[in-house]
Amino acid sequence: DVMGLVGESGCGKSTLGKLFLCEFPYSGDIRYGGKELSRMNRVKRTGIVGYLGHDPELFNDTVRSNILMGNEQLDPWESLRYVCLGSEVKAMEDGIETLVGSGGVRLSGGQGQRLSLARTLSHKRPILVLDDPFSALDRNTEAQIFENLKKLASDSIVLLISHRLYLFPELDRVIWLENGEAKVGTHEELVGNTPDYAAQFDAQRGEQP
Numbered sequence: 001d002v003m004g005l006v007g008e009s010g011c012g013k014s015t016l017g018k019l020f021l022c023e024f025p026y027s028g029d030i031r032y033g034g035k036e037l038s039r040m041n042r043v044k045r046t047g048i049v050g051y052l053g054h055d056p057e058l059f060n061d062t063v064r065s066n067i068l069m070g071n072e073q074l075d076p077w078e079s080l081r082y083v084c085l086g087s088e089v090k091a092m093e094d095g096i097e098t099l100v101g102s103g104g105v106r107l108s109g110g111q112g113q114r115l116s117l118a119r120t121l122s123h124k125r126p127i128l129v130l131d132d133p134f135s136a137l138d139r140n141t142e143a144q145i146f147e148n149l150k151k152l153a154s155d156s157i158v159l160l161i162s163h164r165l166y167l168f169p170e171l172d173r174v175i176w177l178e179n180g181e182a183k184v185g186t187h188e189e190l191v192g193n194t195p196d197y198a199a200q201f202d203a204q205r206g207e208q209p
Helices: 013-019 042-046 063-068 076-082 086-090 109-122 139-155 187-193 195-205
Strands: 002-007 049-052 127-131 157-161 173-178 181-185
Touching: 002 013, 002 139, 013 127, 013 157, 049 109, 063 076, 063 109, 076 086, 076 109, 076 139, 109 127, 109 139, 139 157, 173 187, 173 195, 181 187, 187 195
Parallel strands: 002 157, 002 173, 049 127, 127 157
Antiparallel strands: 173 181
16 A cells, blocks of 8 residues: 655654654554554564655665665666666666765766665565655656556555655545644545645646646
């Protein structure tokens, strides 16, 4: 399932996403398989939750190494195809062995974002938290990657944090955060009962790709 998390700026979307990493205390429960995440040891929790934050966390190493992270059993080209980056990597001077620079400084913003996403998707977890993974991409590329993401997420739970809503009608569930409260439903349900969500969706629907 793919769930969207959205709300006005500053409503706590990114904070909620980081709670799955248990990096700071929280009240309430976050459970997987009936077990509270914060009571699991770090190794077990890391095997359950995959997280991709705002900024690409890329090492001063090759494209290949940034994807594989030492796991030579994985196919980096498959991951690059998932994020529509394969042809661009092939066109680079050293191909998949191209050095990306610290933080991916030798890549464009969109390339760095997609490379980070490729790494996250290649190391698949039952829960994936993706914080605004398409912000530097054009709509056509985003739509292609989203289709691939839905296939990959067929047996996982993906929490997609975003302020871009034009793909939200295709999500299984949407969470709207506002004033410390959450409304959960399908896109159609929220359009019908949450005026601010409906207004934000309508405003973006009129934008040109």
